[in-house]
Amino acid sequence: MVTDGTDPAGWPAADRQDDDLDRAFGPETASVQTRSRAQRARTWLAIGGGTVVVAGVIVLVLGTIVGTVQTGIGGVFPRPDMALDRLDGELDGVPGVTEVRHHQAEKTGFASYDATATITADPSLDAAARKDLVSTLSRAADSAGGNGVRVVAIADLGNLEVGVSESRAVTAKRLVLADRLDHIGGVTAVRCSWARGGTPSDRAADQSIVVETPGRGAAVPPIVARVTAETHAVFPGARVEVVAAG
Known part of the structure; x- marks a missing residue:
């Protein structure tokens, strides 16, 4: 084609x-x-x-x-400030409590805090009254905590300072040990708690015991030995420190 x-x-x-x-x-x-x-x-x-x-x-x-x-949202998520306010409410009117001071909360996780307070007590309380008070403080700490907030406290009993947590058993051990150490000759003050500035803990090895003494020279080693033995009988592995009284 x-x-x-x-x-x-x-x-x-x-x-x-x-x-x-x-x-x-x-x-x-x-x-x-x-x-x-x-x-x-x-x-x-x-x-x-x-x-x-x-x-x-x-x-x-x-x-x-x-x-x-x-x-925190609407009380569901951690609110350490509100937890300490609840602690105030728990301790309102408790005999022997003279002051409650709040400290800066420590963040321990994505949504968890340690809320700490110092609770000052009447230094004239006798041994039985101090025991009852410390037990009450432990119950109050347990009740005030929750929603990711753990409430702990330092009970200032005058010459004794005792760490208070939600564990009434461990808190009671701290008080008994502090009182026992206070009766050692040459000891004028005792702090029985977790390490100062450290993370609150009820583990035996995490406890920190600090005693004050006016003793000097040869008088100090026997005090150190006695305090260490008494402490490790209750809290194995705990840190022990003997310092000069201020």
Whole structure:
């Protein structure tokens, strides 16, 4: 078959193809405008700016959520300040308590805190009254804690300072030991608790016993030996320190 370059409708084939392209895209390729470098730069700048804004919003929202979880929502999450307020309520009117001081809460985990207070007692309380008071303080600490907050305290009994936790058994041991050490000749004050400034703990090896004595020279080693023996009989591995009375 011989063709003369026309299609069956009589149009030259190339001309018809060009006409179709012209209708679709315009008579010239310039009808589809090529973006300049400046236009492309502005587009990428707009996209980048939008991405930064979105990322900033996400970070802000996540920070708000995490902060809210850590500080507490509606009493469900940890609120160490409220736990110490509950402790105040538990001790309101308790005989022998003269003052309750709150300390800065220590964060122990993502959503857990140790809330600490110093409870000053009437130094004139006798041994039986001190025992009852320390037991009451331990129950109050147990009741005030919860929702990720552990409440602990230092009971200031005058010449004795005793760590108080929710464990009444361990708290009672601290008081008994402190009283026993206080009766050693040459001892004028005793602190029986966890390490000062350390994490509160009821483990025997985590206890820290500090006794004060006005003794000097050769009088000190016998006191150290007696205090150490008495302490390790109750709390094996506990730290013992004998310091000069201030």
